[in-house]
Amino acid sequence: MGDISEQTGFRWPVRVYYEDTDAGGVVYHASYLRFFExxxxxxxxxxxxxxxxxxxxxxxxxxxxxxxxxxxxxxRFNELLWVSAEVEQLKSASFMFNQRAVRQDDELVCEARVRIVCLAAETFRPTAIPDFLLQQLNNDL
Structure with missing residues (x-):
C-alpha cells in the first residue's frame, strides 16, 4: 500500500483520547474503525x-x-494521528478506500482497505451511486 508521504489524498487529524485506548494507554484495535469512519x-x-x-x-x-x-x-494516548481516505477503485454501486493512520512524522501506525457499498435508504439493498457523486469521486481518482 506504500508510504504515506507518497500519497496526495485526503487527510484528517485525529487526537487519541483516553476512551480510545486500552488499560495500557495503547489505542484499542476497534478505535481505528472509528478513526477511519x-x-x-x-x-x-x-x-x-x-x-x-x-x-x-x-x-x-x-x-x-x-x-x-x-x-x-x-x-498511544494523546498522540495526534493523520488519517487518510483515498478512493482506489470505483464501481457503479461501490468503491474501495485505501486508508492509513500515521503519526505527525508520517510513521505508519495502521492501514486498511475498505469496500463501501451504496444502499437504497428505504430497502438497504445495493443501488447505483448517483451520477453526480460518481462523477465527483471519479475526479478524485
Whole structure:
C-alpha cells in the first residue's frame, strides 16, 4: 500500500483520547474503525456531500461491505494521528478506500482497505451511486 508521504489524498487529524485506548494507554484495535469512519465522512464532506443529505434528498446511504486492516505499530494516548481516505477503485454501486493512520512524522501506525457499498435508504439493498457523486469521486481518482 506504500508510504504515506507518497500519497496526495485526503487527510484528517485525529487526537487519541483516553476512551480510545486500552488499560495500557495503547489505542484499542476497534478505535481505528472509528478513526477511519471519521476520515471517510470528512472526505465526502470536503467534496460537498453530507451523508444525512444524501439519505434524505437522494435516498442513498453508505455501508462498509468489507475491510482488511493491518495494525503496524502501537499508537498511544494523546498522540495526534493523520488519517487518510483515498478512493482506489470505483464501481457503479461501490468503491474501495485505501486508508492509513500515521503519526505527525508520517510513521505508519495502521492501514486498511475498505469496500463501501451504496444502499437504497428505504430497502438497504445495493443501488447505483448517483451520477453526480460518481462523477465527483471519479475526479478524485
Amino acid at each position: 471519521r476520515a471517510r465522512t470528512e472526505f465526502l464532506r470536503s467534496l460537498g456531500f453530507e451523508q444525512d443529505e444524501l439519505r434524505t434528498r437522494h435516498g442513498i446511504l453508505f455501508a462498509v461491505r468489507s475491510m482488511h486492516i493491518d495494525y503496524v505499530k502501537a499508537a
